[in-house]
Amino acid sequence: MKELLLGNEAVARGLYEAGVRVVSSYPGTPSTEITEAAAKYEEIYCEWAPNEKVAAEVAAGASLGGARSLCAMKHVGLNVAADPLFTLSYIGVNAGMVFAVADDPGLHSSQNEQDSRNYAIGAKLPMLEPADSAECRDFAKLAFSLSEKFDTPVILRLTTRVSHSRSVVELQPRQEAPLLPYQKDPSKNVMLPAFAGPKHKVVEQRTEDLRKWAETCEINRLEDNGSSVGVIAAGAVYQYAKEVLGDSVSYLKLGMVNPLPEDLIRELAAKTKEIYVIEELDPVIENHCKVMGIPVHGKDVFPRCGEFSQAVIARCMGKELPASTAVEETIPVRPPVMCCGCPHRGVFYTLKKNKVYVSGDIGCYTLGASAPLSAMDTCICMGASVSALHGYNKAKGAEGEKKSVAVIGDSTFIHSGITGLIDIAYNQSNSVVVVLDNSITGMTGHQQNPTTGYTIKGDPTSAVDLEALCKAVGIRRVRVCDPYDLKALDSALKEELEAEEPSVIISRRPCALLKYVKHNPPLEVDAAKCIGCKACLGIGCPAISFKEGKAVVDHTQCVGCGVCTGLCPKGAIGKKEERPE
Amino acid sequence: MSEKGKNAVKSVMIVGVGGQGTLLASRVLGSAMLQKGVDVKVSEVHGMSQRGGSVVTYVRYGETPEDRVYSPVIERGEADVLLAFEALEAARFLPYLKKGGTVVVNTQQMDPMPVITGAAQYPRDILEKVKEQGVHVLALDALALAEKAGSAKAVNVVLIGAMAQHLSLPREVWEETIRSTVPEKFINMNLQAFELGFTTGV
Numbered sequence: 001m002k003e004l005l006l007g008n009e010a011v012a013r014g015l016y017e018a019g020v021r022v023v024s025s026y027p028g029t030p031s032t033e034i035t036e037a038a039a040k041y042e043e044i045y046c047e048w049a050p051n052e053k054v055a056a057e058v059a060a061g062a063s064l065g066g067a068r069s070l071c072a073m074k075h076v077g078l079n080v081a082a083d084p085l086f087t088l089s090y091i092g093v094n095a096g097m098v099f100a101v102a103d104d105p106g107l108h109s110s111q112n113e114q115d116s117r118n119y120a121i122g123a124k125l126p127m128l129e130p131a132d133s134a135e136c137r138d139f140a141k142l143a144f145s146l147s148e149k150f151d152t153p154v155i156l157r158l159t160t161r162v163s164h165s166r167s168v169v170e171l172q173p174r175q176e177a178p179l180l181p182y183q184k185d186p187s188k189n190v191m192l193p194a195f196a197g198p199k200h201k202v203v204e205q206r207t208e209d210l211r212k213w214a215e216t217c218e219i220n221r222l223e224d225n226g227s228s229v230g231v232i233a234a235g236a237v238y239q240y241a242k243e244v245l246g247d248s249v250s251y252l253k254l255g256m257v258n259p260l261p262e263d264l265i266r267e268l269a270a271k272t273k274e275i276y277v278i279e280e281l282d283p284v285i286e287n288h289c290k291v292m293g294i295p296v297h298g299k300d301v302f303p304r305c306g307e308f309s310q311a312v313i314a315r316c317m318g319k320e321l322p323a324s325t326a327v328e329e330t331i332p333v334r335p336p337v338m339c340c341g342c343p344h345r346g347v348f349y350t351l352k353k354n355k356v357y358v359s360g361d362i363g364c365y366t367l368g369a370s371a372p373l374s375a376m377d378t379c380i381c382m383g384a385s386v387s388a389l390h391g392y393n394k395a396k397g398a399e400g401e402k403k404s405v406a407v408i409g410d411s412t413f414i415h416s417g418i419t420g421l422i423d424i425a426y427n428q429s430n431s432v433v434v435v436l437d438n439s440i441t442g443m444t445g446h447q448q449n450p451t452t453g454y455t456i457k458g459d460p461t462s463a464v465d466l467e468a469l470c471k472a473v474g475i476r477r478v479r480v481c482d483p484y485d486l487k488a489l490d491s492a493l494k495e496e497l498e499a500e501e502p503s504v505i506i507s508r509r510p511c512a513l514l515k516y517v518k519h520n521p522p523l524e525v526d527a528a529k530c531i532g533c534k535a536c537l538g539i540g541c542p543a544i545s546f547k548e549g550k551a552v553v554d555h556t557q558c559v560g561c562g563v564c565t566g567l568c569p570k571g572a573i574g575k576k577e578e579r580p581e
Numbered sequence: 582m583s584e585k586g587k588n589a590v591k592s593v594m595i596v597g598v599g600g601q602g603t604l605l606a607s608r609v610l611g612s613a614m615l616q617k618g619v620d621v622k623v624s625e626v627h628g629m630s631q632r633g634g635s636v637v638t639y640v641r642y643g644e645t646p647e648d649r650v651y652s653p654v655i656e657r658g659e660a661d662v663l664l665a666f667e668a669l670e671a672a673r674f675l676p677y678l679k680k681g682g683t684v685v686v687n688t689q690q691m692d693p694m695p696v697i698t699g700a701a702q703y704p705r706d707i708l709e710k711v712k713e714q715g716v717h718v719l720a721l722d723a724l725a726l727a728e729k730a731g732s733a734k735a736v737n738v739v740l741i742g743a744m745a746q747h748l749s750l751p752r753e754v755w756e757e758t759i760r761s762t763v764p765e766k767f768i769n770m771n772l773q774a775f776e777l778g779f780t781t782g783v
Contacts, residue, residue, distance in 0.1 A: 004608075004615045004623065029627055108626065132622070132653075165653035166611055166623040236653070243652040246588070311656035322658030324676040327710040331673045332701035334693035336599060336634030367632060372698045445627065537697055542633050545692040546699070554691070556724065556733045 005169045007162040010133035011100055012037030013169060014140025015070055018096075019177030020044055022062035024055040026415065027444040028074030029109040030163040031102035035072050036447070039456045043174065048447055048456050051382070051415040052077035056084045056099065060153075063097035064189065066180035068144050072100040075116050076381065080416070082119065085153070087191050089123045090199040092151035095180045096144035099125075102158040105280040106307030109160075109443070111362065111379060113305065115281035120155050120258035124203050126210050127155040127258040128219065129235045133167040139219065139255060144177070150206055150213075157257065159280065161236040161307065211259040219255025220264055226250070230272035232265065232285055232296070236308075237278050243310040244319060249276075260288050269294045276301065276317070280308050338367050340543045341512030341519065341559035343438050346483040347407065348373040349539050349563075350490050351434075356497070357404035359392060361385035361412050364442040364511075368407070372540045376407070383408070383416025386433055390420060393429040401430040402497050408433065411441040411449040414464060418473070424502050425474030432496045432503050435466060436483075439510040446514065470504040477503035484509060486566050512559055520560025521575060525551045529572035536564045536573060589644040592655045593748070596674045597666025598691050599626075599636045602737035605762065606664065607638040609741055613750055613758045614642040622653040635670060635693075664744045666723075666736065667691050672707050675714060684716055685744045685782065687723040687736060719743060719782060726777040735774035738763075742778025752779070 005013060011034045015023065023046045025035040039046035049055035055071040062069035073081060078101045085099065101119075104110040120127035126146060130139040136158070143154040187195045214220055225247045233241045234254040241251070252268045254260070265288075269275060277286040277298040286298030301316045302308070314321055338345050348368035351358050352375040360366060360376035361384065369376035378388060389406035396404075408417045413435050424431045441447040448454045453463035470478045477499055481492050489507070496503040510517050522543075530550045537544060541564060543557035553564075553573065565573045593610060597603040604625055611623040621642040639655045655677055663678045665671030665686040678684060686708065695701035704710070712718045721743055727735040738759065745755050756772060763771045 002615065004611050004621060006625070032627070161624065161653060164625045164627055166608075166621075166625070167650075167653070168615065168620065239651040239653065309654050309656050310652045322656075323680050324658035324678070325680075325714045325716065326676045327672050327704075327707070327714065329672065329704040329707065329710055330701075331669060332693050332695045332703065334598065334633075334635035334669070334673075335695075336632040337694050339600070339632060364632065371694065371700065443632075534699070537699070540694060540697070542691075542694065542697070545697050 001171045002168050003171060004166045005133045006033055006164060006166050007130070007133050007136045007158060008033035008164070009037040010136035010169050011140045011156065011158070012041070013171065014137040015044060016041045017137070017172050017174050018141040018144045019068055019175050020070055020144070021067035021177070021179070022059065022069040023047070023072070024049045024058035024069070025072040026050070026052045026055050026077055027441055027447040028077045028102075029444050030104060030160040031072045031074045031077070031100065031158070032444045032447065033163070034100055035456070046456050048449060050450055052081040053083060056081035056088070059097055060084060060088050063093045063095050064182060066095050066182055068096045068177045070098045070100060073102075074110065075101060075103040075114050076110065076112065077101070078116055078119055080382065085119065085125070086123045088153050089125050089203055090191055090196055091189055093147050093153060094182060095177065096147035097153045098140070098143045098147060098156055099153060100140075100156045100158065102160065102163045103281070104160050106160065111381065113281060115284065116155070116157050117257055117284045118282065120157070121284070124207050125153055125155050125258070126150065126256060127157050128255055129157045129257045130162060130255070131235050131238045131253075132162065133165070133169050135255065136162065137169050142219065150210055152206060157235075159236055207259050211262065214256045214259055214261040215263045217256065220261050221253045221255070222264055222268060223251040223253060224271060228273040230268045230275040231278055232268065232275060232289075233278045237280055240308055240310045240313050241278050244314045244317070254285070257285070260285060262292055265289060265292065265294060278302060278308070278313060335370055336367060337370065337540060337542050338364065339512055340541060340557045341561040343483045343507065343509035343512065344368060344436055345373070345539055345541065346486050346489060346563050347434060347436060347507050348375040350486060350493055351375040351405065351407070353490070354493055355403070357392065357400070359385045359389035359404065359406040361406070361408040361417070363409040363412055363436070365407060365409060365436050370540075372538055382412050383420055386417045386420030387423055389431050389433070390424045390427070390429045393431050398430070405432045405434050405493070407436055409442065410435060410437040410439065410451045410466070413466070414450050418469065421470065421475065421504070422473045428502070430500065430502055432493075432505065435504060435506045437466060437506050437508045440514060442511050446511070466506055475502055475504050477501060478506070479503070480506045480508050482509055483507045484561055484563055486563065512561065520562070522555040522558035523553050523560055523562065523565065523573050524576045525553055526572045526574070529570045531570055533569065535567045535569060539564055539567060589648050590641050590650050591644060592660045593640040593662045593664060593744070594655050594660040594674060594677050595638045595640065595664045596670045597636055598670065599633045601666045602734065603636055603638050603666055606737045606741050607640050609755070609758050609762050610640045612762065613754050614640070616754055616758065617750060618646050619643040620646070620648060620650045622650045624653040635673065637674065662744060662747055664740055666740060668707050669693070669703065672704070672711055675711055675716070678716055682716060683747050684711060684718045685740065685747065686711070686718065686720050687740055688720050689722070689724045689736070721778070721781045723778065726781065727774055730774035730777055731770040735771055738771045738774040739778035742775040743782030745775075745779055746782035
């Protein structure tokens with residue numbers, strides 16, 4: 001049967017067909033749907049782990065226990081999982097183990113544009129890179145046999161365009177992979193210096209063996225079109241190149257991007273007069289070719305930053321671009337915004353009003369940095385809001401402590417914010433941490449997490465008690481606020497900033513997009529009362545606009561959260577039936 | 582292959598505001614093409630861009646079963662059809678339309694945040710300006726038609742109906758795809774929305 005699958009769904013299908021039994025991941029765009037789709041197969045145990053390091057270690061443990069396993073994450077998640085990654089390279093596997101990592105060239109939904117191929121080189125691990133959904137399924141399966149054949153974790157590298165594009169996949173049945181027996185072997189699995197030293201030599205030899213395998217494997221393919229021009233490409237970039245150049249050039253299409261097949265590269269060089277290495281982000285293949293003494297074009301022609309497309313390649317290679325037309329008007333940008341009824345909106349409005357320094361974090365609430373709320377000073381990485389606030393306050397002293405907060409979502413707090421809070425309690429900075437508890441992992445599209453009380457499969461489970469957790473690490477002042485109640489939020493913030501000890505404010509209200517959240521009827525502006533002062537526009541709600549001197553609420557968008565009503569000096573915004581005609 | 586061995590691929594670009602249901606439209610179109618038996622790729626947008634921002638999905642499919650789709654994305658001057666869920670977005674992505682291409686556009690206007698905050702203005706008569714560029718424009722009030730069908734949320738299916746008039750697929754394939762894509766209790770409402778869009782889209 002043929003299906004139109006997302007690259008991520010196709011990876012999950014590959015896991016199913018390869019007999020994978022355990023998947024542990026932390027959500028992150030563009031990798032999230034791998035685990036969501038895998039969770040739909042009853043045969044696969046799936047979980048959302050608190051963070052990527054835990055996920056990788058769970059997968060490693062499952063591999064040791066004899067089950068084929070996978071952990072999936074976005075590119076920056078691999079930074080978090082890098083510690084186990086590098087040493088698992090030495091240990092290898094029992095049953096096959098795969099890291100699926102999705103890079104985000106073009107930063108569709110990320111804080112940086114790092115290239116995960118550098119991790120494959122650094123950790124000396126084989127890395128496969130599929131170019132469409134059919135390859136996502138095939139390479140996911142291949143990764144497990146490769147992992148077991150060469151006794152190594154394998155990295156499956158995706159990019160946004162492959163993860164989030166649908167293409168046709170011919171489904172195949174599952175092949176059960178029996179649970180392998182565990183055998184105690186400290187020299188393989190206990191990485192003490194005495195055992196790790198010899199293992200390093202094994203890893204170096206393994207890389208050479210893998211390089212030999214890469215020369216003849218099916219996924220590295222020389223497409224000789226008799227041209228004097230050769231192109232080396234992998235992943236989505238290969239598709240763009242085929243789109244622009246068709247059969248007018250010869251290709252080395254790489255399915256394995258580490259280690260590289262040096263003989264195949266030499267063969268392409270021998271058959272052509274000039275080679276273009278077309279790769280997004282870092283010049284990884286290009287530099288390797290140059291070290292081999294093969295002159296190639298690469299970043300002298302193509303950009304180092306951003307996502308490629310057929311137009312980028314055409315432009316860089318001097319090809320004609322199709323004609324296009326445009327209106328002369330300036331089109332205002334349409335940046336992403338917090339949704340109508342978003343519980344974060346009231347928090348950022350209050351923070352802006354109080355003119356505090358806001359140490360920010362990763363999630364929907366990072367949108368609090370955008371106008372008109374503009375209430376965020378920093379955003380570094382998962383969990384950094386809390387620890388960086390502690391450092392900021394250690395630098396600034398009381399002057400900083402009275403005018404600064406950290407904001408962090410429930411899922412991010414569990415991921416790596418709690419360690420920063422322990423530092424605040426242990427090393428005593430008088431910091432205020434606002435936990436934005438919307439009862440879900442929001443930005444990545446509603447995943448359960450350890451605070452929600454449900455597993456990835458929707459089964460009830462224990463939930464982290466955030467108040468008790470904060471108290472347990474040594475924070476005595478912990479309070480809960482409803483972010484729709486701007487007055488209560490404002491006084492809580494003022495009190496905690498004044499307090500002479502660290503504190504946590506938990507802003508608690510579920511994400512307005514959750515299915516179980518009931519919406520109120522849309523609000524209306526009484527045009528007779530509205531004086532056009534625009535106070536209501538200050539909260540940046542996409543449902544409120546300004547037309548002909550008056551505020552207007554869009555009834556198709558408004559969910560009746562009521563946060564705007566308190567801002568109107570004339571009480572002009574309210575429920576339709578409450579307003580006297 | 583269609584002509585002289587050249588790979589013949591049709592490109593449909595679907596643009597709108599995050600939350601309007603552009604993803605469903607691209608999935609319905611993609612599934613319909615899969616049923617037709619041609620190669621097809623759909624490129625979606627997930628994550629941060631979905632939160633009320635400008636969103637783009639691409640659908641590309643072969644004209645015949647022999648045609649291969651390589652790139653999943655559409656670049657400037659390449660789209661045969663631009664399906665816009667909002668007027669400003671039609672203007673924003675007009676450069677992606679091929680010469681002689683068709684714009685199917687919802688006349689609904691939604692202010693982006695810079696307009697709401699007063700930092701920018703929503704251009705006046707924007708669809709008139711689009712029409713002046715010498716492209717085929719089919720403009721319809723999809724929101725009104727969706728509300729007529731029973732829900733403002735059916736804007737996407739109204740627009741699928743309007744677009745269907747411009748793509749060579751039997752009507753039954755569309756209806757079958759909608760049946761298999763939307764939740765059961767909303768099937769009739771969505772078929773009604775499709776009908777309203779389809780008859781307006783002539």
